[in-house]
Amino acid sequence: MILRALTLAAGLTGAAGLSQFPAFSQQYQQRLGGAVDELSRVVAQFDGDAESVGLDRAAALADLAGGGAFGAARSQSMADIIARHARLEADLAALEGAGPFMRARLAGHMGDPDIAARAWEAFEPSVPATFEGAVFAGTGFFGGWALVAMLAGVFGGVFRRPGRSRPPQAAVENRNS
Structure with a gap:
């Protein structure tokens, strides 16, 4: 018994x-899209600044790293932002157009802890x-x-x-x- x-x-x-899961994964995907949009803006601004002084992205990061302790720290954080942007953009590309069943299959693309935490904070079970x-x-x-x-x-x-x-x-x- x-x-x-x-x-x-x-x-x-x-x-x-x-x-x-269907509603939460949709919430996650929406937040992922917002994060990719914002990171795209930051990366494009960095690339534009680099181009304005005649540098490509790699040269701009190296130039920034050679500018003292703050420059080195900023260069590393910008490299981390660029890498995160690439990872999240790939995740979004994999999830776009996927329905709930396919999102379950692609759940590995919903692994960013910051986005998941923010999606969970806003999520209301129903x-x-x-x-x-x-x-x-x-x-x-x-x-x-x-x-x-x-x-x-x-x-x-x-x-x-x-x-x-x-x-x-x-x-x-x-x-x-």
């Missing part, structure tokens, strides 16, 4: 949690009223239920009292007669 209640609770928890939400809820229910059922099967023998076992089926049938 307790095992059934636990598996049902795990199933419902999985359903409630996973049903939120009851999914779409086909995708229902599929994710069903998958979450089955996954939670199966996990607890599997763990109960694996660890069930560990928690049984020694010397106490289930009666043989024939004995159960004789008692019922």
Whole structure:
């Protein structure tokens, strides 16, 4: 009885949690697009400044790095911004046009911790009223239920009292007669 209640609770928890994926992944993608837009502006401004003095990006970073401790620190932070921009732009390109099921397959492209944290702060869970939400809820229910059922099967023998076992089926049938 307790095992059934636990598996049902795990199933419902999985359903409630996973049903939120379509909406959360959409929120993440929107924030990712905003971050890419802003970083594109910063990188374009840096490239424009470099070009205005006759340098390409690599030469501008090297020139900045040679300008003392502050210049070296600024050069490194700008190189980090440029690398992050490239990574996020690639993630956005992979996610653009993807529906909820494809975003689940491409979840590895939703790994920026800053964007995920900001998306989570703004995210408001809701009851999914779409086909995708229902599929994710069903998958979450089955996954939670199966996990607890599997763990109960694996660890069930560990928690049984020694010397106490289930009666043989024939004995159960004789008692019922």
